Amino acid sequence: MFSIARTATRVARSQPVRSWSRFASSISDTPAEGDLEEGEVDPIKQYNDPNLSGTPSPWAVFDAWGAGDQIEARLSDEEMKILDKEAVAIPFASDPSTLISADVSETEILETYDKLLKRRSSVHFGYPYNLMYDHSELHPFMKYSINNLGDPFVTSNYGVHSRQFEVAVIDFFANLWKIDKSDYWGYVTTCGTEGNLHGILLARECHPDGILYSSRETHYSIFKAARYYRMDAKSIGTLPMGEIDYDALEKELSKNLDRPAIINVNIGTTVKGAVDDLDRILRILKSLGFTRDRFHIHCDGALFAMMMPFIEYAPEVNFEKPIDSIAVSGHKMLGCPMPCGIALTRKSHVKKVEQKIEYLNSVDTTIMGSRNGQAALYLWYSLRKKGVEGIKEDVTHCLETAAYLRDTLTSGGITCRLNDLSSTVCLERPVDEGFIKRWQLACEDDIAHVVVMPNVTREKIDVFVKEFQDVIKEQGRILPTDKASPLSKLMSSSWGGADIAPVRDLKAE
């Protein structure tokens, strides 16, 4: 019953052009059971352009879903009518005319809805969600009410839980972020925001009179936490590429030496994918005389905290450094049918919020109390199936495909930038709102971005860039809204870091 070998076909299948991962050397040369014979066609290799050096994880590409190579057709007006407000309304007894029969059956609504989601998943470019996964083996578990009530490590009396899977997931991240098993505590959250709310809450409980510092380009959930928790917070300016303005941070810290510093470090900002330099921030704290007991660092790792450990040249962000918590999303890099995430912190911190709840026969340490046990199961399945090697391939795909997108946009005459360590390509905002909606681009002022995830392929990029060029030809292009606007920064050489200059600059217009 035991000792059933995992299918190891993924190992040694691809031939990485660059060795991105610090784990790679020990893995990629190992021949393994299931290897392809000489001359046999590898279905994975055909998935994308054969010249593509990074491929999505072999496991992921077996899944076609809606997020594969095909761009699905749009729904007709007739079909969209089946999903409108009136059709999906829930009949209410007090209105006898709608009591017995609804106009459209649930089955018909759901069939049409499936088509709509398939279409929309196939043309999604804007948000950092990996839409490509195959968890069909888990679908039958949707018949159970899986609730990891209370704490992951203290089993409640409610038996229908997935704690063993949740703990396996947290253990994996403890390994990834180098924190000793005896020293950490964590849980599977309902989304990245919950991880941030938890991290900042612990910070406040450790330093009740601390001031929160974070950059202006931080995810909105960080300053929301400060508002919820009635904390003093400082929004620090940013450098053109989106990193925190280190000098401004230092200046602000130096004004408040008498109060503990709570710093949120962005491991990838939301819009530009800029990674704040943790080491530099630590140096600033040291130079100002903040001892370890006087500062607290939360890392908002939304997307990149899951990618960076797999990038060979990336700086290290982990618990070997004096940080206190990391939050990451599970539905971003790994992909998951519902939002979820991981919060990891030092065990001593969580004791400050822990409350014994006798009713649960567990302790209340999380924000939510009742917790989605399905999400833990999905994360576990992704990690077990992909393994370190599979994730590395996904990360490699994202970085290389992002570079392809930047190059294709640039040679197509479209202004764009790609930050170091990032798979987020910032570009001039298209003037056609229909185009933005169709590709579901996220916009801020006069720029937009594409986050290249495992479901974004070169074929789709070619279609996207061609359509964007058509928009420019027919409707023109946006001008910077002002000299300090994101697009102005995008066009400026002060952005730094990118090895390809954007096509336009202000003087040429």
Next chain:
Amino acid sequence: MFSIARTATRVARSQPVRSWSRFASSISDTPAEGDLEEGEVDPIKQYNDPNLSGTPSPWAVFDAWGAGDQIEARLSDEEMKILDKEAVAIPFASDPSTLISADVSETEILETYDKLLKRRSSVHFGYPYNLMYDHSELHPFMKYSINNLGDPFVTSNYGVHSRQFEVAVIDFFANLWKIDKSDYWGYVTTCGTEGNLHGILLARECHPDGILYSSRETHYSIFKAARYYRMDAKSIGTLPMGEIDYDALEKELSKNLDRPAIINVNIGTTVKGAVDDLDRILRILKSLGFTRDRFHIHCDGALFAMMMPFIEYAPEVNFEKPIDSIAVSGHKMLGCPMPCGIALTRKSHVKKVEQKIEYLNSVDTTIMGSRNGQAALYLWYSLRKKGVEGIKEDVTHCLETAAYLRDTLTSGGITCRLNDLSSTVCLERPVDEGFIKRWQLACEDDIAHVVVMPNVTREKIDVFVKEFQDVIKEQGRILPTDKASPLSKLMSSSWGGADIAPVRDLKAE
């Protein structure tokens, strides 16, 4: 394509012994398509004892899952080993011995896990979760990353959402709790706690210097909110049956007439299922001179806010009265594979927290930001399929089966109580921890409780009571831990409300 009639077989199928619902009169006499012919056997009627007056909703009982009539066998030690920590661990690259093969395949782990959840779902008595539902038609949607990013009513650029279903669900609850469509705002939350965190947050934003009052037997998330939000809070004593001590509340309010009152009203306490008397609380506020702009009422409706509108004799809790928000869980009365809930409030309140997030092209009004779109779809499906009539049948089943449990326990010599309006039977805590774990009972001090949900049947109750009696015979029974303990109150005639006195009283021991 349109005008496909819903299958209306549920209507007029059952012959309610009591007319619980205020909706019942207009429904139960209406003959409908799909009615059974004279003499035909109704499969629903055979599901439970033919004498059972309340039945689970016909829709629900088509589902056998693990939560049906059968009590599933326990797993062997060999099987449990497949689910232990070592077996489900996720191999990590830095440990080469576990890199290529894991000991047990994912498929084998999942098959065993399925068996475990089936067993546990079949003997679950302790938590207010309806484990009986059939959403298999929705399982295919787990291939999509459904995220209702931002606000339910302001569509984000991310296209893979289920907002149309979420809005239909909220509309339903707006109808149920009688708030005008132009006047309400709400959303599908990740659990009951999120609804409470949201309700108390709005209260604080409306009354920054308000004091939060709530009873000692309130769910832990309410005082947690006060801690998170740095609010002053008063924990008010309770009457023996679990309702707030109205006189103590009045006294505490009268001490703080200069500060706004934020009151959490329990629509069913966690342990005893006691419903605070909203009307009496409103009278107290009025008598003390609190005008409408000086108080704010949140109703924690966890389980019962979904049941009370279907109980004919229950007092009304809805927005026609001067209340400000209601939170209810979706995985409780309706049942859902993951925790979820509904938060409903007045539109003007939510404006106080609303922030435009350009990146989302939506507004940030919820706690989480990224939101589980699957949950909205599941709630929609339950409500559409059950309808008002189906929920009423579920509620009737719960209340009548709870009375059956109370009576069977009482005639079996076991001390217990059942509050008015409630399906939660409080009982003396069994002394055998194995028995508590097996039935997954929630305990507090010297009492335990069973929450009778649609998946709790008379057959299972008979097994449960028999086993409990065996425990008493073999291991004895618990004595009250002290004179003020929950069990002492349970045995005391001051509990009130119950029409059957408990078996034991202190003097008889």
